[in-house]
Amino acid sequence: MRELSGKVAVVTGAASGIGRALALRFAAEGMTLMLADVDPGGLAETALLAGDTKVLTQITDVSDEESVLHLADSAFGELGAVHLLCNNAGVFQGGHLWTRTREDLVWVLGVNLWGVLHGVNAFVPRMIEQDTEGHIVNTVSVAGLFAAPWAGGYAVSKYAALAASQALAHDLIVSGSKLRVTALCPGAVRTRINHSERVRPLDLALAPDALPAGSDDLAAQERIDAAVGEGMDPAEVAGMVVDAVREQRFLLLTHPEYEKSLRLQTETLLSGGLPGLRA
Template sequence: MPTPMIDELEGKTAIVTGAASGIGFELTKRLLREGARVVMADIEATALDTSAAAAGAFGEVLAVRTDVTDAAAVDALAARVDDAFGSPQLVFANAGVTASGAAWESTLDDWQWLWNVNVRGAVHCVRSFVPRMIAAGRPGHVCITGSLAGYINQPGFAAYNASKAAVTALAETLAADLREAGHPIGVSVVAPWFVMTRLAQSARNRPAALDESAPASDFMRDVWSKLASMKDVALTAVEVADIVVDAVKDGRFAIFPYEPSRDALRARVDRLLDGDVLVEPRAVAHVHMQPHVLPQLAPCFGIVDERPHDADCGRSVLLVDGYVHRPEAHAVVIEPVVARQHVDHQFAEVGELCLAGERRNSAIQPERTAPAQELLEIAEGLEVRFELERTHDGHLARLT
């Protein structure tokens, strides 16, 4: 079991980067409610001032505009905190951005920007704050916001996946180094999945000197933005912040706010040990779906409508390859399409709809075809929950 370094926040000083919105803002409010004083850092000055004014209703706040990509700026932030409160006990390195594009399409500017914010930003926090925390000799905790993408790679996000894998490794190594040296400072890394934040609009903070992102980014940004804005698919920033603070107080290292991600990680390791690729092409695994999601995402990823013998159990499921883990299931399948084949990213024509019979030998036997619109009409009003699995004869979706 992990050993908590800080289980009481009253009177503690906490640093939160990326604090003007999203998870960072909700972390700030939760910490304040528990009696901590919070130094809010963010690159967006106006948003930071507005958020700090709102957070001030919950406790003591100091807002410092900070560009985490600038080591000198983070050093200046640390010095400002020293002057105001002394060395902090809690550091939440939360600032992050995203950009999309296939590994060969992401521009060098994309790589530089994401690496500077996501990786160097966390490194700068470690280098500026941890030595001060060690020198103070008090128990403390460092929490770095990673992503499930740091463990499970989704196609179309090469630079983002790599940056989050890097900060995950940074956090684990930092934890080992501190433990080896005997310093009473805990470390956590958070691996959110879809969260209702403005991460998909990261381009608002993209440096003007950088060129545009890869052309493919518009499609992936649109899909992920839709998913992250749907309350029945994504967690809220409040939910994530509460999970994170509770986990930090428990001394947990790895924090997975979205519970089904645990099974996804187990499947990832199994595939790795089998020598297989770690990604699920065009799949969004372990997503709880609601009816309004289906028409928007079906053309991108494919959908199955399961109709068991008990009609009351009917449901729909987002699927990748057309396998269903119920022998009694009847299914409707749209095969997924590759977005980049459509230059204008319009998906009115997504192929044929297969009305399938019973599953036999893990394969769906097509009986007839129909226009894709029929699927959307059938799927209307049905709820979804599914998991992706790797089997000896392909991929299947396990309906739960």
């Protein structure tokens, strides 16, 4: 889909970070926007920053199927079509895999995996029915390619999101659809993902005394704080996404060094070894 001007984009997780950067870049490209998030203040700020572009906003919990279906109904009902869907909402929960509680995993998988699946199920059938060019961008993560310590639950959600993206891309091709897919795998980016707890639902929250003895949450938090602080500007990522959509590129890596790491990991796995930590 080379021409973006005059088309409609839907972006979840649009209140900050990569989602906000995507929204502003799409606005600059002349697109109409439907923006969604659970943060009403941040969502309103993004809409304001988009300037004169037509922008609709809707509070949406992507982990909830009905909420996403309502978003799709609003987008198609009020804007008439959707050409670019960005399943971008995501949260981070650190810690060793064996210390993660059911509540941790339900929350992370609900947003990072089910958010993608709900977006696909709510939007893609109607996008196919439009019979126009279109694109789906799923924000995965480099954690969907390289599993690392202190982020087991997050990696599980992101590996699954990558698998969903790849399966979707193949399904669209074999069905003869004009839609294409990009799996965005960013590394460190200056977002607010290191403060994901701010949007954690109360029904999945844990009291401090419910954390496992010797909890590793602090170590995980320090690691992601450092990574985010040194990360890439989200606007740069948004520019890469626009290029990937125009080029119909499936896998989008934000950092060139990941290509070498991915090749090395594949070679190590084929030899039966455990891949080392990504540099």
